[in-house]
Amino acid sequence: MAAMTPTPAPNDGAAPTAAPGAAPAPADRDGQRDRQETGVPAPARAPRRFRSGSRPRVWRGAVLALAGAYFLLPLLASFVFTVHVPGQGVSFEAYTQLLGAEGFTRSLLLSLGLAAATITASLLLAVPALVAVRIGSPRLRPVVEVMCMMPLVVPPIALVTGITTVLRWGPEHLSRTPLYQTFLAVQNPDFPLVLVLAYTVLALPFVYRSLDAGLRAVDVPTLVEAARSCGASWPYVVLRVILPNLRTALAGAAFLTLALVLGEFTIASLLGFQPFAVWIVSISGAHARMSVAVSVLSLLITWLLLLLLSRAGTAPATVSPGTTRHSRTSRTSGKES
Amino acid sequence: MSASTTIPPTTGTAGGSTTRRRRRGPRTWLAALPLLVFTGLCFGVPLGAIAFGAVTRTDPVSGATEATGEHLARSLQGPYLGSLIGSVQLSGLTALVAGVLGVLIAQAVVTSPSRALRGATLTASGVLANFGGVPLAFAFIATVGISGVVTQLADLTGLGWNLYSFTGLTVVYLYFLTPLMVLVTVPALDGLRPQWREAAQNNGASGWQFWRHVGLPVLAPSLLGGFVLLFGTAFAAHATAAALVGGSVPLVTLKIADALSGNVLTGQENVALALGLDMIVIAGLVMAVYLPLQRRSARWLR
Numbered sequence: 001m002a003a004m005t006p007t008p009a010p011n012d013g014a015a016p017t018a019a020p021g022a023a024p025a026p027a028d029r030d031g032q033r034d035r036q037e038t039g040v041p042a043p044a045r046a047p048r049r050f051r052s053g054s055r056p057r058v059w060r061g062a063v064l065a066l067a068g069a070y071f072l073l074p075l076l077a078s079f080v081f082t083v084h085v086p087g088q089g090v091s092f093e094a095y096t097q098l099l100g101a102e103g104f105t106r107s108l109l110l111s112l113g114l115a116a117a118t119i120t121a122s123l124l125l126a127v128p129a130l131v132a133v134r135i136g137s138p139r140l141r142p143v144v145e146v147m148c149m150m151p152l153v154v155p156p157i158a159l160v161t162g163i164t165t166v167l168r169w170g171p172e173h174l175s176r177t178p179l180y181q182t183f184l185a186v187q188n189p190d191f192p193l194v195l196v197l198a199y200t201v202l203a204l205p206f207v208y209r210s211l212d213a214g215l216r217a218v219d220v221p222t223l224v225e226a227a228r229s230c231g232a233s234w235p236y237v238v239l240r241v242i243l244p245n246l247r248t249a250l251a252g253a254a255f256l257t258l259a260l261v262l263g264e265f266t267i268a269s270l271l272g273f274q275p276f277a278v279w280i281v282s283i284s285g286a287h288a289r290m291s292v293a294v295s296v297l298s299l300l301i302t303w304l305l306l307l308l309l310s311r312a313g314t315a316p317a318t319v320s321p322g323t324t325r326h327s328r329t330s331r332t333s334g335k336e337s
Numbered sequence: 338m339s340a341s342t343t344i345p346p347t348t349g350t351a352g353g354s355t356t357r358r359r360r361r362g363p364r365t366w367l368a369a370l371p372l373l374v375f376t377g378l379c380f381g382v383p384l385g386a387i388a389f390g391a392v393t394r395t396d397p398v399s400g401a402t403e404a405t406g407e408h409l410a411r412s413l414q415g416p417y418l419g420s421l422i423g424s425v426q427l428s429g430l431t432a433l434v435a436g437v438l439g440v441l442i443a444q445a446v447v448t449s450p451s452r453a454l455r456g457a458t459l460t461a462s463g464v465l466a467n468f469g470g471v472p473l474a475f476a477f478i479a480t481v482g483i484s485g486v487v488t489q490l491a492d493l494t495g496l497g498w499n500l501y502s503f504t505g506l507t508v509v510y511l512y513f514l515t516p517l518m519v520l521v522t523v524p525a526l527d528g529l530r531p532q533w534r535e536a537a538q539n540n541g542a543s544g545w546q547f548w549r550h551v552g553l554p555v556l557a558p559s560l561l562g563g564f565v566l567l568f569g570t571a572f573a574a575h576a577t578a579a580a581l582v583g584g585s586v587p588l589v590t591l592k593i594a595d596a597l598s599g600n601v602l603t604g605q606e607n608v609a610l611a612l613g614l615d616m617i618v619i620a621g622l623v624m625a626v627y628l629p630l631q632r633r634s635a636r637w638l639r
Contacts, residue, residue: 074512129372161613162613165387165390263576280472
């Protein structure tokens with residue numbers, strides 16, 4: 001492992017700087033300064049901070065400015081597109097006409113309903129399983145993890161080919177069995193349960209990661225032991241001890257699921273339903289301005305939700321499961337090293 | 338929670354506590370059962386249907402089912418193969434560019450002394466990484482589409498710009514892939530301890546030597562893992578491309594959607610299943626590379 005090199009650095013770092021001819025100019029300067037510093041430990045800090053503070057500031061500023069321009073431009077341009085009609089001037093019609101637009105309320109309510117059902121279903125499935133794996137059945141842990149992470153491997157478009165095939169079994173093979181009614185009920189266009197099932201599958205990896213990170217931050221077995229020793233019943237332990245400790249993780253899981261369901265297009269459109277994302281595409285031909293206005297609004301709403309959520313917990317923890325893991329591991333690493 | 342019901346087991350003898358433990362085992366196991374049954378039914382059955390449908394053919398008249406490699410073979414020929422290659426090329430290119438940009442941004446954020454900048458970037462990355470799909474496509478149409486704001490202002494069409502092309506899709510994909518890379522790499526860059534840098538400097542290493550011998554080797558698994566994750570994300574993306582280019586760029590997700598919605602010859606559903614299976618295999622390979630890499634990087638960046 002080359003990563004071990006910080007310790008045996010004398011044969012690795014010092015030798016090349018002793019021959020600075022091969023190194024570019026800045027490195028040469030650094031090398032000389034470092035050799036001076038090793039002689040005088042006290043002022044060593046000042047020049048190094050000067051170096052890491054001034055030279056990278058240029059490229060840091062350039063990188064951040066370019067990135068900011070790239071990421072802000074489409075948002076600003078979209079807003080201008082929605083309010084500025086060439087030849088007519090500024091008008092907010094695209095936003096004001098939204099509420100009255102055909103299908104807007106219906107599709108939005110459908111998406112919100114689907115999101116609520118999906119969040120409920122995924123949490124009801126994942127929380128008991130993960131808590132159980134923590135306190136009583138550690139051997140099930142790899143099984144649960146694989147089950148939850150598998151949907152990451154299957155792209156939604158591949159999943160939907162499987163779902164359409166299964167749904168076709170209904171009329172083809174099961175028309176004389178009671179299962180047929182189930183197949184019809186699941187595809188009820190007013191509230192397509194089949195979408196809830198598919199979205200729950202898609203949300204499981206995110207829910208799992210968020211909850212797993214939350215559970216790792218608290219010592220569940222000890223908390224449960226303590227609560228049980230004090231005479232708490234099992235429902236009491238779950239509702240008043242475990243869940244409050246998981247508040248941030250639950251909120252994070254719910255938010256990610258909400259964002260996933262509100263933006264989901266592939267499965268819904270190929271199964272022939274019209275939640276929000278599908279509706280936006282369906283109006284884009286006739287009302288281009290309105291479809292862009294809805295897109296801008298959806299981003300703003302997502303941003304707002306995320307900010308609210310980050311107020312509730314720690315900011316980076318709710319941004320992504322990855323950062324959650326990190327913020328905790330960096331804290332423990334302080335103790336280890 | 339009345340005390341009278343719960344105290345007897347806890348005040349019991351050592352034998353009592355073992356029976357309690359024995360009773361707790363099966364109970365907790367039951368709590369995981371709904372999840373396992375659900376994924377088995379709602380995930381396993383469609384997967385099984387994909388695998389079964391991809392390798393069999395059912396005669397519409399007699400109803401007899403026989404095994405055949407025809408669908409898989411056809412999914413790897415002609416326009417279908419072209420769409421697979423197109424998807425792989427687009428995903429590879431976007432993942433590479435987004436990976437480099439993401440690392441640069443992440444490094445700029447990590448080395449910055451400003452906590453506010455860091456928080457804002459991470460929050461923005463979290464939102465933008467989820468801002469794929471239809472809204473993103475429309476935002477870009479409004480910006481650099483045919484009648485987009487920037488297109489009109491800068492006369493991009495005269496310069497040969499076309500949003501509804503491979504290049505256009507690349508630019509759009511970077512919009513959600515780069516923030517994703519930032520989210521993945523910031524923890525890794527944070528894990529590079531300042532002590533390592535100090536140790537290297539005290540031993541006379543230059544900045545380049547530090548990155549060459551310490552920084553990059555430690556980061557390599559995370560960066561590769563990030564690249565692979567971006568590749569998988571770009572590969573599976575469908576909504577953005579569907580709302581943006583329709584069919585003008587050959588992508589496997591678009592071909593599957595066409596085959597499923599019957600825009601091509603009837604009886605293509607099984608080819609769609611075979612293409613789905615191809616995608617799962619490629620995505621599975623991607624994850625098989627990603628997970629061990631992530632584990633390896635966790636060893637150093639703990």
